[in-house]
Amino acid sequence: MSEKSPYPSTIFHFTDEYCSLINILKLLHFKLSYAREHIDFGNETRNFSVPMVSFCDLRIRETLPHIEKYGNFGIGLSKEWAIKSRLNPVLYLTNNNEISENFMKDLQTIFNMFNGASGVDESCNGQSLSDVYHRYLNIIRFIKNYEGSLDRKGDTVFYRFADENEWRYVLPLEVDNPEILNVFIKPAIGSHKAKAEANASIKNYNLKFSWDDIKYLIVKQDSYRDSLIDYLNSINAVCLDFLKTRIITVDQIKNDF
Numbered sequence: 001m002s003e004k005s006p007y008p009s010t011i012f013h014f015t016d017e018y019c020s021l022i023n024i025l026k027l028l029h030f031k032l033s034y035a036r037e038h039i040d041f042g043n044e045t046r047n048f049s050v051p052m053v054s055f056c057d058l059r060i061r062e063t064l065p066h067i068e069k070y071g072n073f074g075i076g077l078s079k080e081w082a083i084k085s086r087l088n089p090v091l092y093l094t095n096n097n098e099i100s101e102n103f104m105k106d107l108q109t110i111f112n113m114f115n116g117a118s119g120v121d122e123s124c125n126g127q128s129l130s131d132v133y134h135r136y137l138n139i140i141r142f143i144k145n146y147e148g149s150l151d152r153k154g155d156t157v158f159y160r161f162a163d164e165n166e167w168r169y170v171l172p173l174e175v176d177n178p179e180i181l182n183v184f185i186k187p188a189i190g191s192h193k194a195k196a197e198a199n200a201s202i203k204n205y206n207l208k209f210s211w212d213d214i215k216y217l218i219v220k221q222d223s224y225r226d227s228l229i230d231y232l233n234s235i236n237a238v239c240l241d242f243l244k245t246r247i248i249t250v251d252q253i254k255n256d257f
Contacts, residue, residue: 009079010215011055011087011167012063016071018224021217022231024075029206032171034189034198039093039145042101047188049195050141050170051202055082057089057165060216060248061257066164069152072250073224076216077209082167085207090166091139092146103143107136134173137185141170169207211240217247225249 013030015021024030034049055077056066067074093100110133144166150159171184189195219225225247232240 007057007165008059010076011057011079011082012066012074012076012216012218013053013055014063014067014070014072014074014218016073018073018219018227020071021073021075021219022228025231027206028210029208030169031206032169032199032202034186034195034202036188037144038148038188039140039143040095040100040148041093041104042096044104046104046140048140049186049189049198051184051198051205052141052168052170053207055087055167055169057167060253063218064250064253067218067250067253072218072220074216074218075214076218077213078215081209081213085169085209086172087167087169088142090144090168091142092144092162094146095148103136103139107133107140110136138170138173141185142168171202171205211243214243215246217243218250218253219247220250222249222251 013024015024030053032051032053034051035054036049037047039046056063058066060076063074110129113129144161146162147158147160149156150161152159173184186198189198217228219228228247229244232244
């Protein structure tokens with residue numbers, strides 16, 4: 001008999017509005033949104049924005065700190081769906097280690113090579129170097145510091161990001177429109193207006209799922225559970241009967257899990 005994994009078979013996405021949860025269920029997809037990232041690579045710091053959807057790989061009883069940060073409404077989907085949909089766990093790096101120190105040096109070297117800042121072997125092709133550079137950038141989109149400072153509601157706090165066990169879906173490199181490469185990673189987005197404009201540029205790209213992929217629905221309290229059951233009844237699909245039994249309130253998580 002195989003040992004029980006410390007990781008659950010479900011990943012969760014949380015939002016702070018009930019209407020956002022309903023909208024996700026109506027569309028049966030998640031909209032991608034640019035998230036601001038701040039990463040320390042040794043002595044270098046990078047601030048950038050990545051189009052993504054984030055999830056946490058936590059057991060239900062472990063989600064309370066996550067709920068406090070991201071919202072009281074959530075959806076849990078199977079790991080099988082996550083892997084099939086090309087989500088991946090985040091790589092957490094401590095600062096001042098060999099990986100983080102060398103990564104940016106190698107990335108800068110590749111960038112310099114295909115931009116002619118240093119000699120390039122004749123066997124190398126400019127396009128292939130560009131492809132390698134973009135693949136390195138793609139890795140950055142799945143990197144986060146193990147711990148560090150976090151700006152939260154105007155205050156800067158020390159935070160251990162690794163506690164979230166984050167999984168991500170990011171805008172793929174091999175999308176249909178080649179121009180999308182210009183938006184798959186951006187410099188840091190400052191204002192709400194700039195973020196809205198950036199999100200509008202990727203509005204046609206999303207992360208799909210089906211009803212069968214859903215394992216849990218989490219709502220703030222019983223009144224929202226009743227409302228959610230009414231919504232599921234309105235769809236009138238027999239396959240949703242089981243899902244109605246998998247609606248959990250935040251109070252239940254606090255008291256029973």
